[in-house]
Structures are given as C-alpha cells and as structure tokens.
Amino acid sequence: MGASTKRAVSGGLSEAQGVSEDSLRLYRTMLLIRHFEESVRRLAAAGETPGLVHLCSGQEATNVGVVLALAEGDYIASHHRGHGHCIAKGTPIDLLLAEILGKAPGICGGRSGSMHVVDLPRRNLGTNGIVGGGIPLAAGAALAARARGTGEVAVCFFGDGALNQGLLHECMNMAAIWSLPVIFVCENNGYGEFTAMEDVTAGPSINARGEVFGIPSVTVDGMNVRAVRAATLDALARARAGQGPSFLVCNTWRYGGHHAGDKQDYKDDEETKRWQALDPLITFAKTLVAEKRATEDELALIEEEVARQVKEAVAFARAAPQPALETLELHVHG
C-alpha cells in the first residue's frame, strides 16, 4: 500500500453541523473500554482467561465512534478484537467479563469466551474467531432489514487482515448491487498478527477496495472519536435513505499487540511512540477541557467511577462459578 492510506481525513464536526453528540458519553464509554481491557490484560497475565484474548486498547475511538452513532435496533458484527464493540453496544461489563473468564453468568453461559460473544438481544451478531467471519452476518442482517422494510442498519467491523479475505469482496459486491443498509468498517491497526499490513496488501489504497464496487469509501482518523462518529453518521444517513453501503477505513493502533502477552518485537519504538501521542483518550480529554465541556477534575471523577465499575465487574466475574457440567450439551439443537 502506498502512503495515501496513511493520510487520514481529520474529523471533528461542530454541533452546528448537526452533530448533537453527548461528548461525555463518548469519553466515558472509551474510558470504560480502556479500563476493561487493561483488567483483562491483567487477568490474562494471571492465567485466568481461557484461550486467547485480543485487546482493543488504543482502538476505542473506532469502537465508540461507530457504535454510539447507531440506533438500538441497528446490528453490529464484530471480530476477534471485539470487547469494545460489545461494551459500546450495551452488553453489561460484568456479564461480558464473566464470559471472557468462562464463568456461568457470562453473557453466553461462559461457553463462548472472548472470541464468540453473541448478544442478539442487543443486536450484536457476535465477536468472531474467524477473520472476516462477521462480515456476511452483518450484510445478511442488512438484507433482512431491507426485506422487512424496518429500516435498521448493520455494521461489520474487521481488521486490516480481513481485507484479503475473498469473503469481504463478495459481500461488498452484493451489498452494492442490492443497495443494502450496511456499513463496512475496517479497523486498520497496521498489522495482522505479526505481519505488517503493507507486506500482504496490494494496491494504491484501502479505500479503493470499496470504491471498486462503487461503495462510497472514506479514510478516517480512527484515533479521533468525533471523526469516526461523523463519518458513521454520514454512512448511516445514506443507508437509511436507501442509498446502500459505505466503507470506512479507520486508521488506528492496538497498544497491546496481537494478543494479550504478545511481545511485539516486530514493531519499532518510533512507530509506537508516534501512535501513543495520538491516544484517543488523552487527545479527547484535552479537547473536552479545551472546549470547556468538562474540567480535568470532572474527567478524573469519571475515571474513578469507571475504574470502580470495572473493579466490581472483575470481582463479580472472578467470584462467579464455572458453568455446571449439565450445561455442556445444551443448546446444540433446538
């Protein structure tokens, strides 16, 4: 990929432009995700999380900027780095954490874990252990919404690694020919596992991967929650007006590497520093203070509250029982 994909459209629409966001809600949700993820990281280090967990610290602005723009009835389909999407879509963090630890009160009974959180009542089609796996699920939900005429929109999230799954191209093509109300959101954090995006991804730009199907495609500063939100609102408006799919490429960064425990020797420090300076929480906190939406003290208070919430969730999840053996073979068939 050329340098062009790194050039991001800077966001930050003013309220005069029709964005009546609750800035503090965006901030609080991002903070909740960050605290949640850092707790998961500690639990993982302590050996309390079965299997693999992939954390989204650093990517909160894309999670929250997209999901909080949606209506309750809208669908999302997430991926393996999906805790943030679940939290933003409303899954209670205690039930989410219990799920990640494989405990009985987990949102899926403790059977599914980090990579397979399905929360259909909240219209979350699931995190997904298959790279690209959620893409057709969202497109299909959009097809259903169109068939019913009920107006919901569906969003699928996927990483830069999924750009090279043929499945994405198939779904983009169908979404385009059928004008489906679906938004494709690439959370481009520059790496798929230990491989740099540039090494495995051909072509002049990531946007072009949507444009080739005639899908309006835009690169967004994925570290700026308002930019993400603005782009999402545009895409939502198009979708609800029957104008079909959109493609958002959100450039972002995963602080913790591929999975909790990744040593990240494949990254250089320069790069890390550059991205850390863009931390979506730090930068947005500054903005909020500068805009006088909150004082530093008020933000500290929010952080305290969020920290307490997460602490309670950790206590709940750790204390929760393992699922009973009798549940092992439940819900295979109806």
Added chain:
Amino acid sequence: MGASTKRAVSGGLSEAQGVSEDSLRLYRTMLLIRHFEESVRRLAAAGETPGLVHLCSGQEATNVGVVLALAEGDYIASHHRGHGHCIAKGTPIDLLLAEILGKAPGICGGRSGSMHVVDLPRRNLGTNGIVGGGIPLAAGAALAARARGTGEVAVCFFGDGALNQGLLHECMNMAAIWSLPVIFVCENNGYGEFTAMEDVTAGPSINARGEVFGIPSVTVDGMNVRAVRAATLDALARARAGQGPSFLVCNTWRYGGHHAGDKQDYKDDEETKRWQALDPLITFAKTLVAEKRATEDELALIEEEVARQVKEAVAFARAAPQPALETLELHVHG
C-alpha cells in the same frame, strides 16, 4: 457496471510495431475451434456427450489471441468453457473429443470429460468445473516458475461470472504483492448462466477489479484476435521482466448460450445481431483478404482442411471404445 466496461480498446497492431504473428495460424486455429465446437454441439444434441458441455463458439479470438502468444513452457488454467484453450494449447482434437465423449483414448482416459480436461504435458492445468477454480492453479504455477527462476508465465481464464468469487480477489492480491508472472484473463461474454453480468457485478468498471490491487488492467476487444494477442504480448513482456501480473478484460460473446442446448430466451435479438456482426472469424477473414495475406479461395481451402480434420476426429472419437471397467479405480492414489 457502467457503460465504460463496454468500451473496448481496439487492437490490430501492425508488424512494424513488433508483432510478427503468423496471421494464418491464428485464423486456422480459430476456425478449428469453431468447427470443433459446432461438431460437439451436434454430438450433444444427439445425446452423445455425457453431462454438460459449454461451447466457446464466438470466443475464439480470446482463446487464440492469448494462447498462441505463449511459449510452449507457459501454463494455462482454463474453465468450464475451455475446449478452445485446450485446442490452442495443442491438445490433439481427436483425443480431446474422445475425452468429451468419455471414451478410452480420451486425453484423460475418458474419465474427466469437457469440464475436467487436464493436459499437463502441454502445461494445461485443466478446464474446470468450479467457477474460478483454475485461478489459483495458474497463480500457483506462476509462483513455482518464480521460485525455480525458469521464466515461465501462467495464464488463467475465467468468465465474467467468476469476477464475484472472492478467490479471484485473493489471488490477484497475492499475485500483486509477490509480483508473480501470471496473466488474469476475463472472458467477459456478458452473462453467467442466465444472469446478465450487470445484474450481479457492482462497480464502475471491470478493469477496476484489477487496478484495485495495482495490477495493470486493460479492456480488450475480445472479438479481435490481434487486439487480444497484442495485449497478451504486453502482459507477457511485463511478466517475463519480473514486473508481475496483468489483467485483461476481453469482451466477447458466446453464440450458443450457457450450455449446448440453452434456448437463450434471456437474450434479446438486437444484442445477438450486434455481436454476430463482430464474429471473430468473419471479421478476421475480411482483414486477411484486405491485407492480401490470403485470397478467399485460400481461406476456403483452409476451412475445407479444418472441416476434414474435425470430421476425422469425430469419426475417431465416436468409434473409440468406452474405458474398460478395470480403469475405474486407477490413479486415485499413487
């Protein structure tokens, strides 16, 4: 798809431009394919061909324009409408026809038939019953050629229907990032089975499907054998120079519909007439006469000879025995 994909780059480079083609060889090969296919059509109507046969009458210029530009060591991977590719690559027509009829002396022992002709000694990786199935085979052969450093190029043919198989995108991406010596040739005949290409294929142009991966992509008049040949020679030069893949979109037409026996009510007569006027044999014959490369009598003589050859092949294939039962379980494993 917009109208732009219908606009074709007209071909016909003069010898001064470095094309030292044997025009009569091109003509003869196209004619051989046409006669062959029309014989298969009759055999199919008579119930002598097992299963389904898909004929390439009308598409001879793309078959021959590409394949006759290749060196003997170059690979091709064909598709379900692939008799023309096999003939151009050198499979003897009597053995090919015997194969299509499922007879013992068929090039694959009469077991594989029209859709699964593999002729590796002639570097033909096979016709293919899976839409898109041959694409990775060619890309893989190109990978092998690059690994060995032996300089061969591989070509895959596929229809417009295969444009929407994710497999194509995956292979184009890999061919691009690894600069593989592979040429992607779309034989765009406007329909996949009974569905118009436009109804299932999104985006501004077919070329864009290659450009998105940074692959030089060109639309070619697929009814003009010299145009196809010229575009192929360009692509070959790039491939042999280590400059990677190319994508040729050859606009063409299948006279006989999807399979031998297709009634084609989904096409309108206008369209058919327009394409018939572009018949690659009729137009090329006129060119040859106009350029004084052959007289009409000489061309008639060629046609007589070709007709005789095909007649002999038909006689041979019809008279050939069915494979012996003892061959049923041969060559499953080594």
Added chain:
Amino acid sequence: MAEMITFREGVLEALFEEMRADPSVILMGEDVGAAGGVFQQTKGLFEEFGARRIIDTPISESGAFGMAIGAAMAGMRPVFEVMFGDFMTLCMDQLVNQAAKVRYMSNGAATVPLVLRTTMGVGAGLGPQHSQGFHAWAAHVPGLKIVVPSDAADARVLMKAAIRDDDPVLFFEDRLLYAAKAQARDADESLPLGRGRILRAGRDVTLIAIGRMVGVARAAAEELAREGIEAEIVDPRSLVPLDEALLLDSVKRTHRALVMDAAPLRYGVTGEVAAVLSEKAFDWLDAPVGRLGAVDTPVPISRSLESFVCPTPARVAAAVRKMM
C-alpha cells in the same frame, strides 16, 4: 390429496406453501429467480414472490451463504440453494463455524433457522466436480440437521418441516430423483425431523437406505423376494436426528442389516450407522452388518464407468445373499 407429483414438484410445492404462510421465508441462490432454477426447481416462485424474496445471487457462494446466516439471525427463514452439492465446499466455513454454532455460542439466545438446499447424484455423466454429496461431512458437525429425502411425497413434507425448524437444516436432493413421481400426502401433514419409515416389511434382512438408494433397495428386495428372501427396507429420512430406535427395532427382528449410501463408502455415513447397529444390536445379529457405498474414487463421466460407481440392485442383492 391423492395426486401424483414429481420430486421436483414436491419440493417446489413446499416452498410455495411455506412462503405463502410465512413472509419471513426467502429463497437465495444462483439463477433461482426469473430463470426458474437450472433444474427448473424454483419455477414460478419469482413471479409470485418477486425479487425481494427470491434473490438471485452472484457466483459468490461463501458470501451469499454467510449472508443467509446473518439474515436468519436477524429474523428471516432463508432457504439457500447450492446448485450442485460439490459447491458446498465453498460454504463450509460459514456453515460450520457460524451457522452450526450460533445457538450454542449464544447459550440458546440466537438461532439460525435456515435450510441449505443442495443437489447430489451420480448417473448423469456430470463427472468429478458435479456429482458429489457431502451429507457425511455435515452429519459430523454438531448443530446441523441433515435430511435426505427419498421420494416426492417425503421431499414435500420434509422441506416444510425443514423450513419450520429453528436450526440449520441441510436438505440433499438427488437430481436423479427429480422426475420420479409419488403420491402426495395431505397438505397439512408436517413431519417432525428425525422419524424414519419402513417402506417394505420383511423378516430376513434390513436394508437401510436414504435418498436414491431407497429405490435401489426396493428393486433389490423384489429380486430377493423371488428367491424367497424377504428384505425390510428402512429409510431413516434424516441422518441427524437419526431414528435409531426404528433401525434397531427392525434389525432386532431381521437379525441382519445392510447399510447403503450413494457417496463414497470410506468414512461416510454408513460407517456410523453400521457401528451403531453393530454395537447396540450385537446380540441380535446373525451376520456382520454389511455396507455398500460408492467406490472410493472421483466420479468419472464415462457412461461405462459411471454406472459402476454406486450400489445397484444387483450388487445389493448379491451382498444380501452372502449374508444369509
């Protein structure tokens, strides 16, 4: 209703009826719309239900099937066509890693009420890539249900049951049965999945067959009857759920069993069925449970070879004679 219908019509009637009854039923596939299906198996649906419910997909099996799953999770009841069973290979990820597991992964909160309808069948010269049936694979995957109807009447009621079922159901249609007729059963009769049926009573041996093999078993039974051997024919109809009780009951009466399938024998469905019978009817068996399947080769197109691929009445009869 005592009308004779073809297998093709049986499935089509079921689709008409279920689509009329339930607006959430949609059909997706290649050329299923105005073209009416490459086997004319969807004829008339497009005219009645239109492009919003009868959806012609591009040749994008994996994406389109994945979308059917998403649509099912979001409240539709899609019937998804895979034109040839051989192309199910392209849907395996969505089928296995998504559709089959959603109910389990969501702890029962989400379901995937869809039908994957596909064709199989050896005998039309279609060759290695257009003749396969992968019911054995699907049957191995927890979370899927597998139906293999053997005649027109069953095809109709089983398709209705499959559409109404809240789990992903795979429905395997043998193309060689498409024109075969049977007497349709009552329009309202809907069969729960998992109930087999006895097609012919007999005291000497139980022939267990699905799909097109049922007809082969019938022909074999007639041949054997002339020799005084009375074969009972049992069609389990669905492989998952499997009507084990019915099979065991029959074998315990006849003391002999032969399990048949039209897909390659090795590691196919006959192994499971034979293993279950061998274990659970051990003390009743007078002979080892026999198995017949297709030869373990790709399917050749040549007529002379193709006719030896699948079990024939003669081969079945010969296998039974050896058991007696």
Added chain:
Amino acid sequence: MAEMITFREGVLEALFEEMRADPSVILMGEDVGAAGGVFQQTKGLFEEFGARRIIDTPISESGAFGMAIGAAMAGMRPVFEVMFGDFMTLCMDQLVNQAAKVRYMSNGAATVPLVLRTTMGVGAGLGPQHSQGFHAWAAHVPGLKIVVPSDAADARVLMKAAIRDDDPVLFFEDRLLYAAKAQARDADESLPLGRGRILRAGRDVTLIAIGRMVGVARAAAEELAREGIEAEIVDPRSLVPLDEALLLDSVKRTHRALVMDAAPLRYGVTGEVAAVLSEKAFDWLDAPVGRLGAVDTPVPISRSLESFVCPTPARVAAAVRKMM
C-alpha cells in the same frame, strides 16, 4: 540418534531435513516466516531458506491453498500450513475439487505432491472456532491421505514421508502434544504411509487410538493393568491408507476393541473403523466394538466444561470395564 525431542521439534526437523534435501520443497502459511509461526513451529526456517521458500501469505486461506496446489502441479512440493484446523473449512473447495482429483482427472499424468499441515486440539480454552479437527471429512474424500501422528518421533518420520509422497497428504497435529517429548528415531528412517504400530501389547482388549488419544489410551491401559486387564494399544498412524491388517490381527487376538477419537463422535472416523472391525472380525468379537469420541457439541471455552469434551483415561477405562 537417541535424543529426546518435542513433537514441535520433530515436525520442524523433518521440514529442515526435507528442505535441505530437495529444493522443490517450500512452506506457505500465515506468519510462518520471520515470526517463526504462531506456535513457534517454523522457527529458524526463514533464516535458513529465505522468503522465496518460506512464504508468508495474507489471510487468504482459500486462494493461498489453491496456489499451493498449482505450485505442486507445476513441480514444487509445498507444505501448506492452516494455522488452526478450524480454518480448513476455507480450503475445502481447493482441497476436494482440485487437489484430491487431479491425479484421477489427468489419468495419472499430473500429481499434487503437497502436504496440508494443520493443528487441532481440545484443552487450551480456545473455544468453538479454534478447537476442531476435520480429519473425518478429509478421510472421506477419495484422493487424499490422512496422517495423525501421536508422538514426536512419529511426527518427524511421518512428516518426512508425507513430503516425499506424491499425493496430497493431510497432516493433523494436536497442539496439546507440541511440548511432549519422545525419543527420536534414526534420521534416515522414513516410514511409508499406511503402517500402524502396536504401542503396548495386551491380550484382553485392543484400544485403537490416533494423535493425542494414544496417550489417553496409555494412561487408561495402566489403570486397567492394575485391575488385571491387559489392553493392547494400536495406533494406525494414518487413516488413509488404513492399516486394516494390523487392526484386525490385534482384534482377532484380543476379541474386544475400543476405537477412540478426539473429534465429535457422530459420523466421525470411529464409525468407519468400528464398522470395518465389526464386519471383518465378526466371528472373533466377544463384545461389540466400543467407540469413544468427543461429545457432539461445539467446544466450550470454559475450563469446567472443556475437560469433559474428549475421552479421558477414566472414561476409556470405564468403557473397557463394561466390555469385559
């Protein structure tokens, strides 16, 4: 060579040796290059053989595997890695409709000498989409060979044999064995595929196990020995070709058999093996052939549930006791 090596090292040594010996051997997969593989299973290969032979692919399993097939047809001997067996679902079309059939379709003129190497394994909390093993599917497809090594020494020689084999070979590695050690056998010893081995002699029952189940069988056999029951353990090593003679010989001596697998039981590989034994050793069997497999559910991540998914020594021992 009497050195102890881990399973992971066994496979890696085989790769080093075969790549040194034959320049047409290449390795393709995700993160197999400089990263050394997500399980450190390809460590050092990139440094020695470079980017032309150790090829990091994008996340494009189906295209990349299809390319491996094309490369094999054009003279290379690719080893293709599918990181988790669960993702084999994405390669099924290329595997079944191309790789498995090329030799047959070309009437023997073309071959596909490749190894599809993948991992499986229940027990690391990886859950429904990262724990599956689809050896049963592959074994059902004519044209493929299936190897499931059970220890480090076998892994090494069998990988060498798989690479040298001219057919597509699927090589299933249980991740839970990766760190387990065994004594390496002589460097030159290359085993033809299709030869099983007896790991423990016993007169009372034959335990047939592959992969990680061999260790489970061993532990069960020790437990049973304390009660005076002597179990023979037979590891067929490859499911296709299957060393039927060895299995039958053992069962005819012990008169009892239990077949084990770590994948879901239903329509899995134990059915085929049990059906073969039940048929061909019918007159020698004193009890029905038993089978143990994983429960027929997706694999849950929860530790309390996951440990009940696969056969354990206790379950094996209990099943054997019931047979006696």
